[in-house]
Amino acid sequence: MSEFLQLVFSGLTVGAVYALVALGFTLVYNASDVINFAQGDFVMIGGMGTVFLAAAGFSLPLATLIAILAAVVVGLLLHRLAVEPARGASPVTLIMITIGASIFIKGVAQLVFDKQFHSLPPFSGADPISIGGASFLPQSLWVIGGTLAILIALWLFLEKTLLGKALLATAANRLAALLVGINVRVVLALAFAVSAAIGAVAGILVTPITLTRYDVGTLFALKGFAAAMVGGMGHPVGAVAGGLLIGLMEAFGAGYVSSTYKDAVAFVMILVVLFAMPQGLFGRRSLERV
Amino acid sequence: MLAAVVTSRLATLLFLALVIAVVPVLAPSSFYLRVASLVWIFALAALGLTILMGYAGQVSLGHAGFLGIGAYAVAVGPARLGLDPLLSFFLGAALCGLVAYAVGKPILRLKGYYLAIATLGFGLIVALVLHSEAAVTGGPDGIQVARITLFGWRISGATTWYWVTAGALMIGAALALNIAASPSGRTLRALHDSEVAATGVGVDVAARKLAAFVVSAVYAGVAGGLLALMNGFITPETASFMHSIELVAMVIIGGTGSVLGAVVGSAFLTVLPQALTILQEYEQAVLGLLIMVFMIFLPAGIVSSLKRFVLDRAP
Numbered sequence: 176m177s178e179f180l181q182l183v184f185s186g187l188t189v190g191a192v193y194a195l196v197a198l199g200f201t202l203v204y205n206a207s208d209v210i211n212f213a214q215g216d217f218v219m220i221g222g223m224g225t226v227f228l229a230a231a232g233f234s235l236p237l238a239t240l241i242a243i244l245a246a247v248v249v250g251l252l253l254h255r256l257a258v259e260p261a262r263g264a265s266p267v268t269l270i271m272i273t274i275g276a277s278i279f280i281k282g283v284a285q286l287v288f289d290k291q292f293h294s295l296p297p298f299s300g301a302d303p304i305s306i307g308g309a310s311f312l313p314q315s316l317w318v319i320g321g322t323l324a325i326l327i328a329l330w331l332f333l334e335k336t337l338l339g340k341a342l343l344a345t346a347a348n349r350l351a352a353l354l355v356g357i358n359v360r361v362v363l364a365l366a367f368a369v370s371a372a373i374g375a376v377a378g379i380l381v382t383p384i385t386l387t388r389y390d391v392g393t394l395f396a397l398k399g400f401a402a403a404m405v406g407g408m409g410h411p412v413g414a415v416a417g418g419l420l421i422g423l424m425e426a427f428g429a430g431y432v433s434s435t436y437k438d439a440v441a442f443v444m445i446l447v448v449l450f451a452m453p454q455g456l457f458g459r460r461s462l463e464r465v
Numbered sequence: 466m467l468a469a470v471v472t473s474r475l476a477t478l479l480f481l482a483l484v485i486a487v488v489p490v491l492a493p494s495s496f497y498l499r500v501a502s503l504v505w506i507f508a509l510a511a512l513g514l515t516i517l518m519g520y521a522g523q524v525s526l527g528h529a530g531f532l533g534i535g536a537y538a539v540a541v542g543p544a545r546l547g548l549d550p551l552l553s554f555f556l557g558a559a560l561c562g563l564v565a566y567a568v569g570k571p572i573l574r575l576k577g578y579y580l581a582i583a584t585l586g587f588g589l590i591v592a593l594v595l596h597s598e599a600a601v602t603g604g605p606d607g608i609q610v611a612r613i614t615l616f617g618w619r620i621s622g623a624t625t626w627y628w629v630t631a632g633a634l635m636i637g638a639a640l641a642l643n644i645a646a647s648p649s650g651r652t653l654r655a656l657h658d659s660e661v662a663a664t665g666v667g668v669d670v671a672a673r674k675l676a677a678f679v680v681s682a683v684y685a686g687v688a689g690g691l692l693a694l695m696n697g698f699i700t701p702e703t704a705s706f707m708h709s710i711e712l713v714a715m716v717i718i719g720g721t722g723s724v725l726g727a728v729v730g731s732a733f734l735t736v737l738p739q740a741l742t743i744l745q746e747y748e749q750a751v752l753g754l755l756i757m758v759f760m761i762f763l764p765a766g767i768v769s770s771l772k773r774f775v776l777d778r779a780p
Contacts (some may be wrong), residue, residue, distance in 0.1 A: 270578070271710075272757055275754070276757055278710070278750075282751070283750050296774060404582060417490075442583075442589065446586070
């Protein structure tokens with residue numbers, strides 16, 4: 176039982192990060208129909224940025240703030256310089272553009288930062304808390320609490336502010352949004368900025384637990400993407416559920432089956448879900464128009 | 466006249482043969498021959514993807530997985546099972562076809578982004594297995610590949626490998642061109658343009674896609690086998706995600722659906738890192754930038770854009 180609980184804790188912690196990455200995917204996908212493979216690199220920018228800024232003498236809160244802003248700037252540049260000029264391109268071309276962007280960001284990160292693994296000190300101590308024979312780090316609470324806070328903030332933003340409603344309107348129907356006077360270009364840029372900020376926060380929260388390096392973005396992107404797909408592409412609640420589910424399955428897979436193949440779990444899950452429920456867990460069944 | 470030449474199958478092959486014949490004359494040292502051999506090998510893998518992406522319109526972000534299977538077959542066959550290297554080579558290609566059949570049957574039902582991620586996942590799992598099953602594959606450190614002997618003749622040396630790989634590419638190109646012009650090539654393009662319309666005129670869409678996937682996997686497997694045999698050493702890096710992306714980038718940069726495009730794309734992405742070795746730290750940044758620039762400004766690729774340029778001006 177204690178082992179089970181232990182796996183649940185670690186699964187939820189990692190799953191919360193996947194959920195945040197998936198949420199970033201979903202925001203951008205809904206607003207612009209683009210799958211942004213560089214989403215994982217925002218996680219890296221958040222983590223690495225904070226590590227290096229903190230090492231340069233900035234206080235931790237200031238370092239995190241600058242790192243998040245840096246990720247937002249990268250997100251805006253990505254939208255302005257790479258995605259917007261290619262509007263209307265095929266999905267494969269768009270995939271390749273964001274993959275190119277992801278490779279580019281990693282290449283630059285190697286130069287700006289370095290190729291070593293880095294960590295941050297846990298935000299509130301490293302003394303494990305134990306419940307029911309299982310123990311977890313206080314940082315796990317930060318990750319899960321941070322995820323909840325972001326979810327609530329995002330919900331408030333989308334439902335209660337005019338800008339958020341403009342984003343939802345654009346996601347629902349871009350042409351109609353344009354007709355009622357929404358500046359769609361600004362809204363799309365906003366989607367990239369918000370998803371970059373979410374990714375960066377995820378990276379900062381999880382770095383004390385999982386370490387970070389210039390290339391950690393790839394796996395985060397893939398698993399976040401898997402989470403978004405499992406939950407049903409374009410569905411925010413689905414993205415969160417998918418993230419937690421993949422985190423849990425990965426932890427159970429690593430604990431009970433084989434830790435070597437834990438990275439394969441996400442993909443096996445995608446396949447299982449897609450074949451059993453082609454629209455994902457929360458996605459609506461769509462009719463194909465001919 | 467010009468239009469006829471640009472679109473002719475024979476002209477494409479003759480042009481390729483000419484390039485292959487001229488390179489050794491111009492190459493100042495055997496290093497250049499080795500780079501050229503790598504170009505032919507990756508062109509072969511890109512050709513397979515051309516059939517899948519260009520003809521059938523399906524994407525695979527995990528084709529380096531097949532490259533890896535083909536490569537490890539020639540390494541593991543002789544070393545662990547005591548098989549003849551040549552036999553291992555063909556078994557590897559056949560294994561790629563079999564795996565593609567088994568994986569493709571469920572996966573190819575997916576479309577667009579979903580298919581991209583599913584194939585990506587496949588490639589990742591192959592790389593993971595090659596990494597982890599160290600007892601068989603040698604793990605992350607890689608594995609030595611036995612030299613190949615044909616009728617008592619040991620294939621080695623840059624010049625020999627240049628001609629072997631060039632020959633393999635010529636055969637692959639001829640096959641790809643013939644597939645394009647055959648009835649099955651036409652059905653592939655029909656389902657590329659509209660699956661519904663293709664189904665309507667009686668094309669078995671699922672079976673056709675699967676066939677294209679299997680053929681493209683065998684191309685990649687053969688390329689992987691050649692790569693391993695030529696280098697004499699192989700690591701799980703062969704099957705990496707980056708490699709899969711490079712293969713797709715070769716196809717798109719050259720010009721999706723064009724046989725010469727696959728060769729041009731392969732030349733571009735194989736020669737470039739060699740030229741950039743002086744700026745090794747910048748290699749990844751430059752590669753990412755190039756992929757972005759090409760996708761944004763020349764999505765049709767080099768060869769297709771050139772072709773259109775010539776055809777538009779042909780009388």
